[in-house]
Amino acid sequence: MSGSVRVTVWNEFRHEKKDKEVKKVYPDGMHAVIAGHLSEQEGITVRTATLDEPEHGLTDEVLANTDVLTWWGHVAHDEVKDEIVDRIHRRVLEGMGLICLHSAHFSKIFKKLMGTNCSLRWREAGEKERIWNIEPGHPITKGIGDYFELPNVEMYGERFDIPTPDKLVLISWFEGGEVFRSGCCWERGHGRIFYFRPGHETFPIFYDATVLKVITNAVRWTAPRIIKAHDCPSVKPLEEIKSKGLYP
């Protein structure tokens, strides 16, 4: 697992093509901004992939050469083919890292890994968010201080219907009165998963330096520690068995 962390930044890339306001913020798509930042970080190499490419840009070969996949989707979750979702799922269980951003809480791959509805309360009112770091020793929060603020966001509020995170690292405070578990870590199979709440198509969240720092930290944290294919072997005994059961 030495060498560069090979990241594939995936984006639905629909809002940016159709919506003038979004295009102003992300002329080349959100993926371009995220990938641009990551590509400047030491020890990280980046490619991008989007929904409308063949196989959504996630061929077997691309995934075999991806250590960490970041995911942003919103209006077209249902257009992601089950076959590709299964392929990503298999790869995460083998050890690939997955970072789900903002509205990716409702993506097929996130729901498949969590096993729950992943629902929440929400509101688009441009309110302020303050994100508290409750695990200052965790690699994902390195360098972000006690909290950071985003001036205008879409709100996500509890109850967030997820399995209890293995580690909860960030909790959000919203101007309008809600709270949210905004940074959540899980391990599934041999892979690591990080859900990170910030991110939106019209608010320029992915230009925020702290948001980008968290994503970069998460790339390093979710990078594979092992890649191991799934099996379910029939095995020989390691000790002599004297019991024999009912049927010879």
Add this chain to the structure above:
Amino acid sequence: MSGSVRVTVWNEFRHEKKDKEVKKVYPDGMHAVIAGHLSEQEGITVRTATLDEPEHGLTDEVLANTDVLTWWGHVAHDEVKDEIVDRIHRRVLEGMGLICLHSAHFSKIFKKLMGTNCSLRWREAGEKERIWNIEPGHPITKGIGDYFELPNVEMYGERFDIPTPDKLVLISWFEGGEVFRSGCCWERGHGRIFYFRPGHETFPIFYDATVLKVITNAVRWTAPRIIKAHDCPSVKPLEEIKSKGLYP
């Protein structure tokens, strides 16, 4: 959630029809033995359902009147229709309890709730199993003592590919040299899930008094504490919002 716990005991019910040896052990199917025992317990009412019934015996109406579903499947996991699996899944997330027995580790519903492969090592050699109670205060282990033994079993060994259980209550020792996390508790949505390792089509495991006690305890433990439908509401602010964002 007062009144009886209404259990539906589900069984694939194929081995018992086709295999003479299995038929000898479970002439009316495993479900009949489990349901028979449960129906004698105070505060529990029981029905059964099997794969070859219409909708696998799990109509909307049956599920709406089921508090806890127990599941045994083995050779025909793939024949369980996705639509019915989705229906069970939705009901578990709303609060219904689910108890997965033995080879149900590979059932569609268990894998869908766990999000992992749920694979393991295995061996059919009729060996002895000793199941250790590591949580004597847990309702599921009530009355079973420090450990119990099964003289002849199919072995399941680690690594069991599951999310870290919310609570691990039983660990198995096998004569042939393996160990296994044999009693595992999770919460998903509002529902509780218990995986219990013992159970097999030819070894008469479901006649064992302690196995039946654990299943009975698990029925009480997984019984719903709430039933609540899933939603993802857009909500009004609870505090005045002064920030307004970029787009008026």
Add this chain to the structure above:
Amino acid sequence: MSGSVRVTVWNEFRHEKKDKEVKKVYPDGMHAVIAGHLSEQEGITVRTATLDEPEHGLTDEVLANTDVLTWWGHVAHDEVKDEIVDRIHRRVLEGMGLICLHSAHFSKIFKKLMGTNCSLRWREAGEKERIWNIEPGHPITKGIGDYFELPNVEMYGERFDIPTPDKLVLISWFEGGEVFRSGCCWERGHGRIFYFRPGHETFPIFYDATVLKVITNAVRWTAPRIIKAHDCPSVKPLEEIKSKGLYP
């Protein structure tokens, strides 16, 4: 564990004797208000105990007849004798429930059970608190709705230095901008522990109907499921041992 839950409501009971403002709110002590409410609930019997009684009111006999202990302390944590703390600790590990209220985050018994500093940020500014229910299916949140509000409170903010809770059930939002894990569940030994943030000597928090409901629910949830004394037995083998080691 049938019959009534026998609760001992413990209070430091110093502020109420010395401070005129506190006396106005709690003329007979906070314990009197909490105990008064609990004693009206079905299936709960209550006694109280305070710091200045002999053995802090927590003799061996009292503890042997206590199923759940609630704890409030603030200015005199250090005056609680280590010998009594050890006695409570032993009893919790045997199965007694413990509910730590507000400033009890710094009590000797809570820190001894957690193993951490249990520190936090704080402010006394009379601000508003909104407490979000993130586990609507948990017995402790039964009947409290999606959230409840307290108009004027002392603020506690993250990072709260505790072990990751087995289950986090409540998260607070504060007017001044912080968040806090306000309802936390742990199991230690055979006992259950609940930390509940609300409560203060001058704000009349313990008269709030929802606060009292949570405490009542927590009494039922922490009630012992087993009482079992600690041992560390040398045991005989259950299987024949052929290996013999180096030294005969």
Add this chain to the structure above:
Amino acid sequence: MSGSVRVTVWNEFRHEKKDKEVKKVYPDGMHAVIAGHLSEQEGITVRTATLDEPEHGLTDEVLANTDVLTWWGHVAHDEVKDEIVDRIHRRVLEGMGLICLHSAHFSKIFKKLMGTNCSLRWREAGEKERIWNIEPGHPITKGIGDYFELPNVEMYGERFDIPTPDKLVLISWFEGGEVFRSGCCWERGHGRIFYFRPGHETFPIFYDATVLKVITNAVRWTAPRIIKAHDCPSVKPLEEIKSKGLYP
């Protein structure tokens, strides 16, 4: 946290001085063997400390220059001064790693961090142990394969009275019929703790290559990610507070 990991290998060092049989196995003490191995690993520097040194060899200065402390004690747990235990405890919560070996389950520092009795079943019969790796992706199990065996050991069996580990990585199978959670990870404060079962004064466990590999891996895993002193600050509001409470 770059540079070498600075390890202090602590040993009670009493058996080795008094008991002829132990002296044969560990003429210079167990700490010498463990430290000898660690000192040959890249990026690790080692010192040792023992009970009978002044301040048990753990002065403020030594601890300030220790990233990871390994602990072995058995017959003299009670002779470790509370003041030194408090010092270690404080340092772990600040971020220092701690590795507790075998009979250190009953050490003051381990019990203080766990908050439980840490009791278990045990037997000295020289039996075989097989330790299963249930988390092949975890840094601590790197390179050890699916399992490893120790031909002659003292047995530790469940129930091990510990808080549910944040991550359970190893489970033991014993010839005599028991099982044990042999590799357990926790985080407390900013520090990481690993409990590792193998190790004994007469069986030459600390010469075993896989045992030494696990300890080496654990040194790297518990190495501090942050060092941060404890505080409990009174803080100013981040948002304007309009509520004012009862007392102006």
